[in-house]
Amino acid sequence: MFDLHRLRLLRELKHRGTLAAVAQALSYAPSSVSQQLSQLEAEVGVPLLEPVGRRVRLTEQAEILVAHTEAILQRLERAEADIAASLTDLNGTLCIASFQTAALTLVPTALGLLREVHPHLRVHVTHMEPEKALPALQARDFDLIVAEEYPGNPNPRPAELQQEDLLDDTLHLALPKPADSAETDGPMATLRSLADHPWVMEPEGTAARHWAMSLCRNAGFEPDVRFETTDLLLHVRLVEQHHAAAFLPDLVWSGRPPTVPLRHLPRGQRTRRVFTVVRRGRTQHPAIRACRDALRRAAALHSQEA
Known part of the structure; x- marks a missing residue:
């Protein structure tokens, strides 16, 4: 029987890319990670890693092992959810990642709603853009993320994640x-x-930037992008002081009146989708269900105020 701890290290390597990243994430020495994976290779009886320059990549047999490991870990998360559901008091720590405008507008309201119902649940919130948060969710750095999807720019939908x-x-x-x-x-x-x-x-490589550039190019021009930041409050300030034009979502106003002139965008480009993502094995965990319910209620309150 294969060692589950070593299988998890192999899975971590697939998601994090390097032995150094795995070691840093798990607070191990890189040599310890390498030794554990070498022992797993001996257990399996076939090579699991092959060198590519200064890095390594998983062999076909390693990919098979990782797929089975994902299924095992998903089942273990379901077991954890069943145990939590059998308890009367919801406690422990829930780790959330959210992009900025949702973190400013929806998350604080949701935290208040959660505190009223589950005062012993500890919620840890990190500001992180979806491009980094989705891989981190798969790597089990977070339990739930709040993500966004722009028109014509669908996000990847891995089978092990649920939106x-x-x-x-x-x-x-x-x-x-x-x-x-x-x-x-x-x-x-x-x-x-x-x-x-x-x-x-927003910076190159983000979904928001790709969408914005496509919108301008469809209008027949290449935008003169002089300012790049994921901080939409800075976007607002630059527009307020006449330094730049911008594309701004309603969430940035947090229910307050806009401070700059706003115009409609072309049809089909007027809304972004905001959603939560969790690993499928965690969907029925009471803390996940409670958090999603609180976020839905926060979103409903925001819609009433808008």
């Missing part, structure tokens, strides 16, 4: 003051009127 919608968040074109476009102009004409204006966008 649940929270809300559709309206997206707007934010005009630097003074407004150069009248309300009666069409969305595409308004967008083109900012072709020569500086822009603030």
Whole structure:
């Protein structure tokens, strides 16, 4: 019988990419991780790793082992959920990751709702963009993440993860003051009127940046992106002080009136999807269910205020 601890190290290597990353995540020495994987190879009787430059990659047989390990770990998480469900008091620690605007608007309300019902549940929240949070969820760094999906930019949907919608968040074109476009102009004409204006966008490699660039290019221009940040509050400030145009979601206002002129975007590009993601083995865990319920209620309250 294969050693489960060593199988988990092999799985960690698949998700984290390097022996050093596995060692750092689990507080081991890299030599210890390498030794454990060598022992697993001896147990299995076939090579599990092959060198690629200075790194290693999993062999076909290692990938088979990882797939079975995923199934075992998912079943163990279901067992943990069943045990938690048998208890009258919900406690322990729940680790959440959320992108900025949801962390500002939805998460604090959800935390208050959770505290009222489950005062002994400890919730740890990390601000992290979905591009990093989704792999971290698969690596079991988090129990639940709040993620976003932009129009025409679907996220990967690994079979071991399960999604649940929270809300559709309206997206707007934010005009630097003074407004150069009248309300009666069409969305595409308004967008083109900012072709020569500086822009603030999220960094390269993010779904938000890909969506924003595609939108501008479909309008016939390459945006002059002078400011790059995932901090949408900085986006707002740059628009307020006339330094840049931007695309802003409703969540950034946290129910308060907008401080900059907003215009509609072209049809089919007006909302981003906000949702929670968990590993399938955790879907029935009482803490996960309670957290999702609190986030749904927070989203409903936000929709009523908007």
